[in-house]
Amino acid sequence: MTSRNAMLVAARLFAAVSISQYSYADWFFRGTPNNWAATAMTQTSATSFETCQLFGAGDSNGAPRFKIDRYGNWAQSFPATDYVVNANTRYKISFNTTNNSISAQVVSSCDQSGFSKVFPSLYFRGTANNWAATPMTLVGNNTWQLTVSLDGQTNQRFKFDVYGNWAQNYGDTNSDKILDQSGADIYQTGSGDYKITVNDQTRAFTLEKLACTQNCPVAVSTLGAVYTPEKTIFSIWSPDSANVKVKVNGITHNLQKVPDFNGYTNVYQVAVNGDLRLAEYSFLINGTEVRDPYGKMIKPQTNTNIVMDTSRTQLAGGWAPRPALVAREDAIIYEVHVRDFTIDPSSGVLTNNRGKYLGMVQAGTVLNGTKTGLDHLKELGVTHVQLLPVYDYATCDGLPDSDPCYNWGYDPRNYNVPEERYSQTPLDYENRMREFKTMVNEFHKAGIRVIMDVVYNHTFAKEMFETISSKYYTATDLSGTGNSIDADQPMVSRLIQDSLEYWVEEYGIDGFRFDLIGIFSYAEVEKWGRHLNTKFADRNLLLYGEPWNGYAGDSKEGQRVRYGTTRFMVEEHVGVFNGAFRDAIKGNNDGTSTAYMFNNLNPADGGWAIYDGMRASPYSANDSRNGTWFRNYSADPEQSINYISAHDNFGLWDKIYLSLASNVVQNSSHQVLSLTPPANLGYAKRVANFGMGIVFTSQGIPFVHAGDEFLRTKTNNEQMHIASAWNFGAHGGTHNTYNAPDGFNSIKWNNKISNAATFKYFKDLINLRRSHAGLRMTTNAEIAQYLAVARPAEFGGEVVTGHITSPRDSHDLFIVYNSGANRFVNLPAGVWAQVANTTGATNLTNLSAMAQVEGTAVTVFRKPR
Missing domain, CATH: 2.60.40.10 (Immunoglobulins)
Structure with a gap:
C-alpha cells in the first residue's frame, strides 16, 4: 500500500x-x-x-x-x-x-515516571474513538488517566484494554464503578471533555466532567451562521454523522458536538475568529458539501451560503408602523406573484423595477389615467397581500433578467433567503435583503400587510437535506413531489418554527400561507402557531394553509391537518382554505362542471353548503356528520379562508369562460383540445360578480387571486377563443401555469380598463365589508346569535338569506343569494335600503315587507338602528 x-x-x-x-x-x-x-x-x-x-x-x-x-x-x-x-x-x-x-x-x-503499577499499559477504547486503542498515562502510583471528548451519541460506551489488542480487557458488569475482567461495556450519557481515572490495583474508575476550554458551545439562540465582528459561530444539526466540517472562504474547520441547548439536540458547532461579514461558507457532512438549512443568504447557482451581518441591512428610516388589524376577520387577502404584478409594460412601473420587489411598491403608476400596481391595491381596498414564494427557489437560479425563465417558486432550496430573481442587485447580498425589507415597509406605509406563501412541506429535491440526514424526509411521499418534509421529527419541526420566526422578526412579515399544510400533524402546527402568537402577541398574525396533501395515503391521517382537525388549532389562530365552500359555489377546479354561481343547484345538496358557508362553516360537536372532510369545521370564523380561485387550477374568469363554452374537449391533464367560445359574455361577467359577492359577504376571511377583479385570463396572450392558447408543455397551461412564460402569467393592466365594471363591483363589495362589522363577526357564538341564515323552502335552495343584527354595527343587514331568476323575497321588519346588487353599490331606499332581487346576484339591504 x-x-x-x-x-x-x-x-x-x-x-x-x-x-x-x-x-x-x-x-x-x-x-x-x-x-x-x-x-x-x-x-x-x-x-x-x-x-x-x-x-x-x-x-x-x-x-x-x-x-x-x-x-x-x-x-x-x-x-x-x-x-x-x-x-x-x-x-x-x-x-x-x-x-x-x-x-x-x-x-x-x-512509563518513565517511576510510579508503581499492576498493568504494563492501559488503553481507552470506545465509541468516542471508534474503538481504537488510545493510551492512558500513569500519573501516580497505580493511577492511570486520560481526557476524552464524549459526544453524547446514542449508546455511547467504552472499555479499558491492557495491551491494546483485547487480550485482557475490562468493563463494568455490575455498574458499580469497579472494573471486571471481560466485563460489560460501560455506558455513559452526556457530552464534552471528561477526565477518566483508573486504579489498576483496586480496579476502581471515575469520570469527571471538565470545564470546557476550547471549541466550547457558544451562547447562541439559533443554528446556522451567527455573526459578530469578532467571530462567527457555525452550528448545524447532524443526527447521523459526527464528520461535520464547515468551509469558510476556502478554509475547512472541524465542528465538535456540543451539549444540547435551547431545545436543540445533536448540534455540531465551531467558532471561527475574525470579521467574516459576507464570507462564503458551506457545511460538509461526510465530505459532501451541503447548504446551511438556516442560511440567511446564498450565492446563486452554488451551494455556498453567505455570512450576513443583518444589522447592515436595516432600513435608513426605520420601520413604519404596522397597519392596524383589530381582528383577523377584518382581513381581505390578495394573492399575487411578484413577477406577474409588474412585468408587463402596461403596469407603468419603471423598467428596472418590473418583476422586482421594488416594483411591487412603486407608487403613482397608471395606465391611461387608471391606477395600477400598489395604488391599484389601495384603491381596491384589500388589507393583505399574499406573495407567492419569495424565498430562494431552484428554478431560474441566478439567471439574468434577459432570460425569460419563469416559475411560481414551489421548489424551495433555502427557506430563509430572499429569492434573487426579484432583486435588482442579486449579488449585493445586503441590498438584496434591504430591497425585500423596503417592499414590506412600503406596503405597510400603504396600509397593507404582507403574507408569505411558504413551502415547508417539501424541497426542490432531496439533495437539500438528505446528505445532512435522511430524517428530514417522510418515508411515504405525502406531497406528491418525492421529497416530503417530516415535521414529526422534533428538530425538523423546530427548523420550520425558527424559519417562521425569522421572517416575522427580521423582515416584518405579517402572516403565512402554508402550501399543503395537510402533510403536517396538527400538533406540530399548533406548536408553531403558539410560539409565534406568544412571541408576537401584538401582531395578529394570519396563519392558514391547504388542509390536503399531494393525493397520498397517510398512516397518520387522523393526526394531520384536515377539516376535521382544524378546530384543535383554534387557540393558535390557524385556519385552512374552505375548499368545500369553493366547490359548492363554482363546481370543480379544472373542468367544466358548474355549481351555485352558475345557477346550477346540486340536488343532493340543495343549497345547504352555501347556507353553511355564509356562516363560516361552523363546527358543532353535536353534528353526526362530523368527520375528516365534513364541510362544517371552523371553531372560529377566522379559520375559514373563503375563496373561488387561487394560483392553482383555472382562475375565476378562465373557469367561467370554459364552463360556459360549448364543445369543450379536455384530455386527462386538463388541457383544452377544442372549444366554442361562450355566446354571452355579459352573463359570464354576472357569474363572476355573483360568486365573488358570496365570498365578500360571508363570515370568515375572503381571499382574492390577483387579476380576478378585472377578469384576468391566463390563456396565452389572452387568446381565450383558441384552444391551443390554453395549453403549455405536456401537462401545464392555463389550469397550471407554474412554469409558463409571461404571455400566460403576466397581468395585463388594460383589462382593468376594459373590465372597469367588474373592478367596481369588487371594490364596492370590499368597501361594504370593511364598513360593516356585522360582515366580520369574530366568534361562532356571535354568528349564531346575530346571523339568522335561512333557506326559504319555496325557492328549493336557490335562495339563501342572512339577517345580521350585530350590536357592533350601526346597521342591520339583510343579504340575499339568488341562484335562480329574478324574484321577490320577504324582508325582515322595518324600512330598508338596497345598498348592493349585481353591479355593486346601489341606493334604493324605502323598501319594506318585500323586495325584488335579481337572479345570479348577491343583493344587500341595510337598515339603520
Missing part, C-alpha cells in the same frame, strides 16, 4: 471518528497502533511534541507505520511518506515543529 493510499484510508477512518480528536492539542499522532485515528501528542517544549506507542504487526495494508498530523484532518501531515517502524516494538516518538523532523527511539516502557 502506498503512503498516499494509506492516507486516503486513514482519512476515511478519521471521518468516522473526528469527534474523538483533542481540540486542545496542536499535533496528532496517526498510525497503525490507533487505527489512524487522531491521538494528541504531548507538548514538551515550545517546539517539541512527544508520544509513546506500541506498534504491533501493522495492518492489512502494510508494515507498522505512522504520520504526524498538524490539525487532525490531514490538511498538513509529516513525513511525505509513511514513517515505517519495526513490528512488536515500543517507540518514543518526538516531533520538532521548527523543521518538521521526526525521531523514533526504541524504549522498553512508555
Whole structure:
C-alpha cells in the first residue's frame, strides 16, 4: 500500500471518528497502533511534541507505520511518506515543529515516571474513538488517566484494554464503578471533555466532567451562521454523522458536538475568529458539501451560503408602523406573484423595477389615467397581500433578467433567503435583503400587510437535506413531489418554527400561507402557531394553509391537518382554505362542471353548503356528520379562508369562460383540445360578480387571486377563443401555469380598463365589508346569535338569506343569494335600503315587507338602528 493510499484510508477512518480528536492539542499522532485515528501528542517544549506507542504487526495494508498530523484532518501531515517502524516494538516518538523532523527511539516502557503499577499499559477504547486503542498515562502510583471528548451519541460506551489488542480487557458488569475482567461495556450519557481515572490495583474508575476550554458551545439562540465582528459561530444539526466540517472562504474547520441547548439536540458547532461579514461558507457532512438549512443568504447557482451581518441591512428610516388589524376577520387577502404584478409594460412601473420587489411598491403608476400596481391595491381596498414564494427557489437560479425563465417558486432550496430573481442587485447580498425589507415597509406605509406563501412541506429535491440526514424526509411521499418534509421529527419541526420566526422578526412579515399544510400533524402546527402568537402577541398574525396533501395515503391521517382537525388549532389562530365552500359555489377546479354561481343547484345538496358557508362553516360537536372532510369545521370564523380561485387550477374568469363554452374537449391533464367560445359574455361577467359577492359577504376571511377583479385570463396572450392558447408543455397551461412564460402569467393592466365594471363591483363589495362589522363577526357564538341564515323552502335552495343584527354595527343587514331568476323575497321588519346588487353599490331606499332581487346576484339591504 502506498503512503498516499494509506492516507486516503486513514482519512476515511478519521471521518468516522473526528469527534474523538483533542481540540486542545496542536499535533496528532496517526498510525497503525490507533487505527489512524487522531491521538494528541504531548507538548514538551515550545517546539517539541512527544508520544509513546506500541506498534504491533501493522495492518492489512502494510508494515507498522505512522504520520504526524498538524490539525487532525490531514490538511498538513509529516513525513511525505509513511514513517515505517519495526513490528512488536515500543517507540518514543518526538516531533520538532521548527523543521518538521521526526525521531523514533526504541524504549522498553512508555512509563518513565517511576510510579508503581499492576498493568504494563492501559488503553481507552470506545465509541468516542471508534474503538481504537488510545493510551492512558500513569500519573501516580497505580493511577492511570486520560481526557476524552464524549459526544453524547446514542449508546455511547467504552472499555479499558491492557495491551491494546483485547487480550485482557475490562468493563463494568455490575455498574458499580469497579472494573471486571471481560466485563460489560460501560455506558455513559452526556457530552464534552471528561477526565477518566483508573486504579489498576483496586480496579476502581471515575469520570469527571471538565470545564470546557476550547471549541466550547457558544451562547447562541439559533443554528446556522451567527455573526459578530469578532467571530462567527457555525452550528448545524447532524443526527447521523459526527464528520461535520464547515468551509469558510476556502478554509475547512472541524465542528465538535456540543451539549444540547435551547431545545436543540445533536448540534455540531465551531467558532471561527475574525470579521467574516459576507464570507462564503458551506457545511460538509461526510465530505459532501451541503447548504446551511438556516442560511440567511446564498450565492446563486452554488451551494455556498453567505455570512450576513443583518444589522447592515436595516432600513435608513426605520420601520413604519404596522397597519392596524383589530381582528383577523377584518382581513381581505390578495394573492399575487411578484413577477406577474409588474412585468408587463402596461403596469407603468419603471423598467428596472418590473418583476422586482421594488416594483411591487412603486407608487403613482397608471395606465391611461387608471391606477395600477400598489395604488391599484389601495384603491381596491384589500388589507393583505399574499406573495407567492419569495424565498430562494431552484428554478431560474441566478439567471439574468434577459432570460425569460419563469416559475411560481414551489421548489424551495433555502427557506430563509430572499429569492434573487426579484432583486435588482442579486449579488449585493445586503441590498438584496434591504430591497425585500423596503417592499414590506412600503406596503405597510400603504396600509397593507404582507403574507408569505411558504413551502415547508417539501424541497426542490432531496439533495437539500438528505446528505445532512435522511430524517428530514417522510418515508411515504405525502406531497406528491418525492421529497416530503417530516415535521414529526422534533428538530425538523423546530427548523420550520425558527424559519417562521425569522421572517416575522427580521423582515416584518405579517402572516403565512402554508402550501399543503395537510402533510403536517396538527400538533406540530399548533406548536408553531403558539410560539409565534406568544412571541408576537401584538401582531395578529394570519396563519392558514391547504388542509390536503399531494393525493397520498397517510398512516397518520387522523393526526394531520384536515377539516376535521382544524378546530384543535383554534387557540393558535390557524385556519385552512374552505375548499368545500369553493366547490359548492363554482363546481370543480379544472373542468367544466358548474355549481351555485352558475345557477346550477346540486340536488343532493340543495343549497345547504352555501347556507353553511355564509356562516363560516361552523363546527358543532353535536353534528353526526362530523368527520375528516365534513364541510362544517371552523371553531372560529377566522379559520375559514373563503375563496373561488387561487394560483392553482383555472382562475375565476378562465373557469367561467370554459364552463360556459360549448364543445369543450379536455384530455386527462386538463388541457383544452377544442372549444366554442361562450355566446354571452355579459352573463359570464354576472357569474363572476355573483360568486365573488358570496365570498365578500360571508363570515370568515375572503381571499382574492390577483387579476380576478378585472377578469384576468391566463390563456396565452389572452387568446381565450383558441384552444391551443390554453395549453403549455405536456401537462401545464392555463389550469397550471407554474412554469409558463409571461404571455400566460403576466397581468395585463388594460383589462382593468376594459373590465372597469367588474373592478367596481369588487371594490364596492370590499368597501361594504370593511364598513360593516356585522360582515366580520369574530366568534361562532356571535354568528349564531346575530346571523339568522335561512333557506326559504319555496325557492328549493336557490335562495339563501342572512339577517345580521350585530350590536357592533350601526346597521342591520339583510343579504340575499339568488341562484335562480329574478324574484321577490320577504324582508325582515322595518324600512330598508338596497345598498348592493349585481353591479355593486346601489341606493334604493324605502323598501319594506318585500323586495325584488335579481337572479345570479348577491343583493344587500341595510337598515339603520
